[in-house]
Amino acid sequence: MGDLRVEWIRTDSETLVHLYQDGESRPEVQQQDYHDRAHFFTDQIQHGNFSLCLDNLRAEDEGRYTCRVYSQQDSGETVVQIKHECLLVSGSDRSISAHDGEDVTLNCSVDSHIKPEHIEVSWIRTDGDILVLFFQNNKTLPDSSDEQYRDRVEFFTAEIPKGNFSLRLKSVRTEDKGVYMCQVFAGGLSANVTVELEQLGFSSWHIAVLFFCFAAGSGAVLLLCSLIYCRYKNTVTSSIIMNLQVSLVFCPNICMLFAFMLWGFTEGSLLETVTCSALYLLRPVMLMWALRYLKCLQDNQKSWIRFFRITKEYAILTVIVYSVDLSRIQLLNLIHSVFKIL
Structure with a gap:
């Protein structure tokens, strides 16, 4: 083990993440960003296990990591990739205008590999925390909607598997004017997007x-x-x-x-x-x-x-x-x- 040199390197920048040399770990030479965050499993080194434990994962830690092993006779390496799992929710940047009595669509798209049955979506009117429509366990729950929106809101059912949770608001009224938020929860991740409904024209x-x-x-x-x-x-x-x-x-x-x-x-x-x-x-x-x-x-x-x-x-x-x-x-x-x- 004393003749082994094992180094973990950030492939994209050749940053030294952690090093084992001369029979011991060398945390003093690792990059400052990984100080006190990257370490070996000390009790497993004698068994040849040089797996790296990276604590307090950050978004900037996403990337490819290479483990290079050198000995007097040979060398080898393996590559591991860390993907930052995120939940991206997008909508429309513009406010929506409509005439009284028209139907409008409030956009909300979820870009994620998570299946719909593991996603929870809530459309909320922000000025009074009014629940407009709720989606859970791969089902739309219209009975959970506030009375003023019941039977007037719906999802595009065929588009849900594609991550489209846009809301259709039928027969728009003057009192519907306001800011609406699409809140998405998936496991421990959450994200939201807001849409403003304004400038309701006269019917x-x-x-x-x-x-x-x-x-x-x-x-x-x-x-x-x-x-x-x-x-x-x-x-x-x-x-x-x-x-x-x-x-x-x-x-x-x-x-x-x-x-x-x-x-x-x-x-x-x-x-x-x-x-x-x-x-x-x-x-x-x-x-x-x-x-x-x-x-x-x-x-x-x-x-x-x-x-x-x-x-x-x-x-x-x-x-x-x-x-x-x-x-x-x-x-x-x-x-x-x-x-x-x-």
Whole structure:
């Protein structure tokens, strides 16, 4: 053993990793990067085992290593390669723009030799740590998705064996705008990539909502200015003033009623839609009840308007709001009970 010289060398740079010479290890001559990290198995040297133990492996340790053995009669060598096992996840560098109601794809590709059954993928909305979709044990788990994304997200199943875990988000809504993260776990490795969904354009429903809001606002201003002008002009009859007053009461509120109904179709908030629609539907009744020119109305109209006093209006509004709220709570409780049973 005293005549042997064994050296481990980093092949790409001829860096001395470790050396055995004159019957002992020579750590003092090894490269500084490997000091206290590379050593032999001392008790195995007498059996001819000069395997190298490399502690605290780093990414820069990746490469080819050559073990060269010299004796007085002969020499030989063997080569070992260290591959740095990494999990590479890539996505799109650009933010994604879409129109309301469209389907979008959030890109996430996994470059790894690890099979899908050993990969765990989570798509998360970062601003509230909302779970969008989850993949585990080679299965997509749609029931784990948050309620607002359930039945609207999916993977491209045929592309999963190729490492494609891109997310398809269907019927994009305004509230979907934000940053999404694709988190990938495989064994002890993890990596992630983020995708931003922004600049959601207006759909035809949104344009219709804006139209009715603009019509309500501009119409109210125009009618109010006309009413003020007519009141200060002595030649205008009371019937004209009454017609303007009635138009000012009804037209803007009816426009806002349609605006909130259309908004309910686009955003899907049942409680807010019903509440606001009920408010704008009942508001003209309250205003008509306080109208100064009741004498211009017919007797049956006066009786009908007086019947809907403020107390009745708010009673109706309260019943509508709480009935919708209660039905929504009962529906959520029913869904929760079904999931507990399953």
